[in-house]
Amino acid sequence: MDNLRGEIFQISSKEEFERFALEVFRYQAQSIPIYKEYIERLKINPEKINHFEKIPFLPIQFFKSREIKPLGVEVQAIFESSGTTGNQTSRHFVTDIELYIKSFTSAFNHFYGNPTDYCILALLPSYIERQGSSLVFMVDNLIKQSQHPESGFFLNEFDNLTEILDRLDSNGQKCLLIGVSFALVDFTEKHTFKLKNSIVMETGGMKGRRKEMIREELHHQLCNAFGVKEIHSEYGMTELLSQAYSDGKGIFKCPNWMKVVVRDPYDPFTTLSHQKAGAINIIDLANIYSCSFIQTEDLGKTYDDGSFEILGRMNEAQLRGCNLLVY
Numbered sequence: 001m002d003n004l005r006g007e008i009f010q011i012s013s014k015e016e017f018e019r020f021a022l023e024v025f026r027y028q029a030q031s032i033p034i035y036k037e038y039i040e041r042l043k044i045n046p047e048k049i050n051h052f053e054k055i056p057f058l059p060i061q062f063f064k065s066r067e068i069k070p071l072g073v074e075v076q077a078i079f080e081s082s083g084t085t086g087n088q089t090s091r092h093f094v095t096d097i098e099l100y101i102k103s104f105t106s107a108f109n110h111f112y113g114n115p116t117d118y119c120i121l122a123l124l125p126s127y128i129e130r131q132g133s134s135l136v137f138m139v140d141n142l143i144k145q146s147q148h149p150e151s152g153f154f155l156n157e158f159d160n161l162t163e164i165l166d167r168l169d170s171n172g173q174k175c176l177l178i179g180v181s182f183a184l185v186d187f188t189e190k191h192t193f194k195l196k197n198s199i200v201m202e203t204g205g206m207k208g209r210r211k212e213m214i215r216e217e218l219h220h221q222l223c224n225a226f227g228v229k230e231i232h233s234e235y236g237m238t239e240l241l242s243q244a245y246s247d248g249k250g251i252f253k254c255p256n257w258m259k260v261v262v263r264d265p266y267d268p269f270t271t272l273s274h275q276k277a278g279a280i281n282i283i284d285l286a287n288i289y290s291c292s293f294i295q296t297e298d299l300g301k302t303y304d305d306g307s308f309e310i311l312g313r314m315n316e317a318q319l320r321g322c323n324l325l326v327y
Helices: 004-010 014-031 033-041 060-064 097-112 134-146 158-170 181-188 215-226 316-323
Strands: 077-080 091-094 119-123 175-179 198-202 232-235 244-246 251-253 258-264 267-271 278-284 293-302 308-313
Touching: 004 014, 004 097, 014 033, 060 091, 060 293, 077 134, 091 097, 097 134, 097 244, 119 134, 119 158, 119 181, 158 175, 158 181, 158 198, 175 181, 181 198, 181 215, 198 215, 258 293
Parallel strands: 119 175, 175 198, 198 232
Antiparallel strands: 077 091, 232 244, 244 251, 251 308, 258 267, 258 278, 278 293, 293 308
16 A cells, blocks of 8 residues: 555546546455455455445444554554544544645645645644644644744634734735634634735634534625635544645535445435435545544535535434444
8 A cells, every 4th residue: 555655646547546446445445454444344255345435334423442553563653633522532643744744735635735835824722732632733733834933723812813913914925824613713703804815714613612604704894804705614623634625615626536426314325416415425435544434424415516515414314324333
């Protein structure tokens, strides 16, 4: 698999994606113990899988109870999901941290250009207040790549952040303000802007800190407060090494080594066609040394051009149906 580390980021066609997906699947079906066991319990012969849409997706709940990695391979980093007290969190045992850096850097370059073009300002209080956040690791690395002296994280320094953002934007400096949703709302209740050279990006999640808002309401409020036409979004999760991005209206696009397909929420082995709402499955080929084929608990739909939209989370009844497969 080491030969794929660089090649997957050069994927440029549907045919290449399918070929790499099958190659990664056959490797993981043998080398990732829990995935191998899951496939065996489904009585699936990996050698008979001849199309990526027939690859079985591992329920994301396994990341809460198992080490999903090859046996005998040293762990370089452990990323852990956020969770409320008493809830079991997901853990991603990363055996090749450089692969993660390559993945998020390549995706950022593809969608936004070189980080050196930006001053990157991060408003991620709920993440920097805990250990093991893959999002903080990514943003911290992009901040360093930006090489801008005023790039950095901000916790409660709203006045300082306002001064920097206003000054740099008015001087023509491109800025990227990336923040968790509730922190951006908190920020704009105290300060408003008329930005001309900046991108505002939300990473989702009120996390119980504020009243939940539908995306349209949140983006409308933030657009008015920042004086921008669109709010960008980042879609990622602890269990992945890749991210999708939206440049407005919550429509996400994947890098070429990542793909989203939609399944029936009550039948995880049935795939739905474009524009039909269902549960999200993700193929992340950067997840070579973990599992690249994951059933998530998000609901959404895909479009003909490969983009997708997140509509919400699965309800308890749907989760119980999926949990029949988890032991």
